[in-house]
Amino acid sequence: MQIAPSLLSCDFAKMGEEIVRMDKAGADYMHLDVMDGNFVPNISFGAPIIKAVRKHTSVPFDVHLMIDKPFDYIDDFVGAGADIITFHVESSSDIRATIDKIKAANVKAGLVIKPNTPAEAVFPYLDDIYMVLIMTVEPGFGGQSFMADMMPKVRCIKDEAQNRGLKILIEADGGINEATILQTAQAGVDIAVSGTGVFKAPDPKQAIDNLKALSKGAV
Ligand code: DX5
Numbered sequence: 302m303q304i305a306p307s308l309l310s311c312d313f314a315k316m317g318e319e320i321v322r323m324d325k326a327g328a329d330y331m332h333l334d335v336m337d338g339n340f341v342p343n344i345s346f347g348a349p350i351i352k353a354v355r356k357h358t359s360v361p362f363d364v365h366l367m368i369d370k371p372f373d374y375i376d377d378f379v380g381a382g383a384d385i386i387t388f389h390v391e392s393s394s395d396i397r398a399t400i401d402k403i404k405a406a407n408v409k410a411g412l413v414i415k416p417n418t419p420a421e422a423v424f425p426y427l428d429d430i431y432m433v434l435i436m437t438v439e440p441g442f443g444g445q446s447f448m449a450d451m452m453p454k455v456r457c458i459k460d461e462a463q464n465r466g467l468k469i470l471i472e473a474d475g476g477i478n479e480a481t482i483l484q485t486a487q488a489g490v491d492i493a494v495s496g497t498g499v500f501k502a503p504d505p506k507q508a509i510d511n512l513k514a515l516s517k518g519a520v
């Protein structure tokens with residue numbers, strides 16, 4: 302299991318230092334939650350902030366766009382240094398055109414599904430994407446409770462990918478901590494996002510090590 306700390310739970314006044322802290326703690330990705338106050342009822346940060354903190358680490362930036370028109374902002378997030386850009390299948394942009402725009406910039410593209418969206422919603426695009434991000438909370442806020450009933454979506458997407466001879470990474474996001482990580486591992490999740498679970502822990506390295514060890518209980 303790879304761990305992607307969500308910077309939404311960091312101290313925004315020290316975001317560069319927080320990224321260094323997560324790098325030293327063993328983060329596999331930095332998960333950056335972009336919210337526009339429209340697609341979700343919250344506003345976080347945008348491309349200029351991501352660009353400003355990008356130089357603090359070489360760990361890949363996993364940028365999760367919770368915005369209504371991702372197509373219009375792809376260039377900004379590519380320019381900010383995103384390595385993976387995921388956007389919602391429920392957004393208003395043309396999904397295929399947005400995937401193509403991300404890939405044309407040599408950045409990995411992924412689709413995100415909200416809890417009420419079925420796994421099958423990503424099937425038309427599976428051949429063209431690197432990752433599917435399954436929300437295990439309603440997007441918009443950190444610190445919510447993990448929705449275990451989202452886990453069957455993982456197998457559903459992995460089976461479909463396997464049938465087509467594709468390798469798709471599955472990421473899960475929301476409410477993942479020491480109490481819930483085993484369920485994600487057992488379901489077949491490859492990358493777990495954790496915000497409060499890592500940032501509110503007294504020692505983030507210990508928190509990441511614990512998450513990884515607990516996820517191995519599944520094997
Ligand atoms: C929610 C965000 C998540 C969130 C996770 O909309 O996409 O990445 O920050 O935070 P926790 O781990 O606290 O649920």
Ligand code: ZN
Nearest residue numbers: 334365474494
């Ligand atoms: Zn996220």
